[in-house]
Amino acid sequence: MTTLRHVPSVGAGVDRVDGPAKVTGAAAYPGDVHYPDLAHAALVRSTIAAGRVRAITTDAAEAVPGVLAVLTHANAPRVERAPDTALGAAPPPPLRDDRIIHHGQYLAVVVAETAEAANEAARLVRVDYEPAEALLDPHDPRAETLTDPARLDTARGDAATALASADVLVEATYTTPEETNNPLGPFTTVAAWDGTALTVHDSTQWPYAVRAALARAFDVPENGVQVLARHVGGGFGAGLRVWPHVVLAALAARVTGRPVRLELTRPQMFTGVGHRPSTVQRVRIGATRDGDLVGVEHESTSVTAIEDDTIEPAAAGTSNAYACPNVATRDRAVRLHLPSPGPMRAPGEAQGNFALECALDELAHELRMDPLQLRLRNHADVQQTSGLPWSSNALRDAYEQGAARFGWHRRTPDPGSMRDGRWLVGLGMAGVTFPWYQQPCRARASMDLRGTALVRSAVTDIGTGTATVMTQLAADLLGLPLARVRFDLGDTDMPMAPQAGGSGLTGALGSAVHAACRQLVEAFLDLVWDDPGSPLRGLGPADVTVAEGRIHRTGQPALGESYTDILARHGVHELTADGDSAPPRPEDIGMAPAGAFGARFVEVRVDPSLGLLRVSRVVTAVDAGRVLNAKTATSQIVGGTVGGIGMALMERTERDPGTGRVADATLGDYLVPVHADVPEMEVLFVGGPDPVNPAGTKGVGEIGLVGVAAAVANAVFHATGRRVRDLPITVEDLL
Incomplete structure (x- = not known):
């Protein structure tokens, strides 16, 4: 039998396993x-x-x-x-x-x-x-207001008192529109x-x-x-x-x-099918003259349907974004005669980050402090709500490496001070956090007489590359080449899986796949436990290594045998094992599970005569934990960044104020970025594996969009001196 060559693939920029089927039209969608x-x-x-x-x-x-x-x-x-x-x-x-x-x-x-x-x-x-x-106006006094203080609102210290005595106070209202x-x-x-x-x-x-x-x-x-x-x-x-x-x-x-x-x-x-609800957010930030945050208040009001209980938590993320002893956040929603909202990439965080990061930029301007230095000075070394250390946090590295790659040092402090011919040039940035999220998940792994592994779970791959990275992960865990592993998904007759959303699927599913593959190797060891003809007799998982389609004694590659030989000798056609995962509790592990962190650096160019605005460059540095596939992870950040440009400059679902009818309900009227709107983009990953899950991941789907709108708005202020607090930023805002 030909020896299988297994080259570890996790981390490599492997092409999507479903790519050929999609580009040739062989992939069957529900409409097919x-x-x-x-x-x-x-x-x-x-x-x-x-x-x-x-x-x-x-x-x-x-x-x-x-x-x-x-x-x-x-x-x-x-x-x-x-x-x-x-x-x-x-x-x-x-x-x-x-x-x-x-x-x-x-x-x-x-x-x-x-x-x-x-x-x-x-x-x-x-x-x-x-x-x-x-009821179509969120300011209508007849509209019912929903709150959920026990679940959404946060408070520590005495924010009101701290703000009243702060050396410098910034107070502003920011709005984000409905998007589809x-x-x-x-x-x-x-x-x-x-x-x-x-x-x-x-x-x-x-x-x-x-x-x-x-x-x-x-x-x-x-x-x-x-x-x-x-x-x-x-x-x-x-x-x-x-x-x-x-x-x-x-x-x-x-x-x-x-x-x-x-x-x-x-x-x-x-x-x-839902939409991102509009928000009105009031932010108050107080600091010392040296730039230490002393108090933050962040209140958000979103819009929901007349018979819906959805409250978009735009303000809640502020509680853990920066080190500050006195913080209060409040989220509420107004019920209107509109369709039910739903999650849209980075729900809550996309809007809340825009308000918080713009307010920080305003504070930095008042303090005459570099916006990057203000964020570094107030970095949250521990999770603020619990006081527990982060399971991992490379945000400082993201700031520093992203700034170096972008060339932040060339930024002059005064608005309107950088030009390139007729263009005003602005440099803006934003810090980014996205909370950790994980749900229970199950997976099943099988190995047959051909030496081919099949791993299954009832997840969907919405284009993020889930099938690809799980194929890579299973291949490494079983010591097989990618060609000998298939990941099957999208069927509720398969083991239970959570949603593809919240940047939690890779951690949940990766942990379940890890458990299933471990259990499958154990099943093979159980099969040869008392087999006198096996060099693996009496060994447990801690005693062996998998590689090249074989299980062998650790440190002794010659003392082992292939999966196919074990199955054939014992007359077994296939072995199957299940694995599951559950989210860890912070109190059990003694640390706060960390979501992804990142830093956005944006360059814009503004023609002051015409009000033209172009995003000319974006650099993103992300602490995403262990990156399972550099190509698909980068693709997620790039795609999210394009969505963030849409949020910053174009997207707004327009409703007729008298009827509630959507006035731009086609892709000819609802503006999204096209190729000509997308600038040069660079993505770099920092940090390393997160110990909360065995795959070491954090997720990159949601954080790919967060922070773009704030960084663009901050760059516009640096270019023009105009502070735009309402999205999207339009020509009218710049003339």
Whole structure:
């Protein structure tokens, strides 16, 4: 037998294992699923934001050739609300009554033989409304305010007293607009019933949450619902809640007895799968003349739906961002007649970091102190809320190495003092933290007679490279070349997995894969424990090393044997082992699990005559723990940075103030960065493995966006002397 050559791959910039399938069109997305008798669904949406349906007329729609059913609140079977998840309560179930609570709410679903017939019939449904006055303004005194002090608000010391006596005080209000996730692939659900068993192909970032929601909605066992999401066309958080269209697809399939495909249009994506809620944030920062922070108050008010409990925690992250003895943060939300919000990349932290880091820049200007030195002076050496040491923290290295790579030393202190021809040049920076997050996870590892390993877990890979890095990790843990390892995912018949979001999946899944592979090696050792013909007889995991498709005595490579020889000699076709992981508790490990840290350095150029603004260079230094794949990790930071440029300069979901209708609900009207908007970008990783999980990772998905908007705004101030506190920064702000 040819000896396998195993070269450790973790850390290397390995190409994506699913790349060839995606670029050749072989990767099947939910929209590619087909059944012989597949029917198609189209949605009818409300054109008012509040009120009731006085009558809904479906005769013309039902008369369209090929229409199978038109479901409204008047004839649809009742479904139950999904259970709460780690991310909060589920959105209200669809078609439950005649009430209307936001513009774009689903009032009917049409099912037909073809998509064309369904869409035509949906246009013929007539709705007679009884309008009510909608709450659309967050400043409306009639709007209900939600708070959750026990879970979200923080306090230590006496911030009010400290601020009152501070040598220097900065106080300002910052606003961020509503934004919409806009993944490239419109969300699609294909649902098929077989008796009481339900199979669903869905654009989700959390298959197990969809399974639980549909089981509750239709009162069937969870193990009778299979959710498949092997490839998803992006998400950015939009796929983390179970949205009403998913339930409607399953409902339509149950009523018609046919598999049903429901694909959202781009305008429906603007009202049907969440959005980043707008915020108004008030920040007060006090410091000594030497630049020591003495007090911080950060209050944020976001917007949520009229029947939603979601509060975007924009202020909470400030509690641990810097060393300060007196800090108070408060998050609240105002209920309006708008669609339910949802996570959008770096939820809460993206908005909160913008306000905090801009306020710090304002403080540095008042102190006439270098903004980088102010942050270094107030570095949080321990977690501020608990006093525990960080499990790891290389933020100082990120500041110093990022500044050196960027050339921060060339920055002159006075606004407007740097020019390049007609362009005003500004240099800005921001510190970045993203909190640690992890949920329980399971994985399964198998080895067969061909010497091929299969590792499985019910996660999704939304383009971050999860399948690739888990293949690398499993290959190293089992001592196999990459070509002999396959990672399978996206199926709730596989071991339970949490959501792909929160920068917690790699740590949770990596730990579960680590445990499964360890258990698999132990299973092989158990097989030869009393085998007189094996050089591994009587050995345990601590006594052996895996390499080149073999297990051998540590330090004695000749004394070992291959996985395939062990299986063949014992007449076993395949060995399988399960592994799981659970988040550690800080009190048990004596330290605070650390999320990622980073530093952003941005150069902008402003034409003062035309108000043109260009981001010309970005350098990002990130402490991401152990980097499993340099290529995919860098890609995450680059992609997040592009999203941050969009947040800083372009993105704003515009709603008509009188109706709540989204006015820019297409990619022709909603602005996102294109290639011409993306500058030269450099990414460097600092620090090393984090001991909280065996993979040593922290996650890079969310932190890739955080800090860009603040660094851009701070650079704009340095270039022009204009302090812009409201996103996005527009031409009008600079003229």
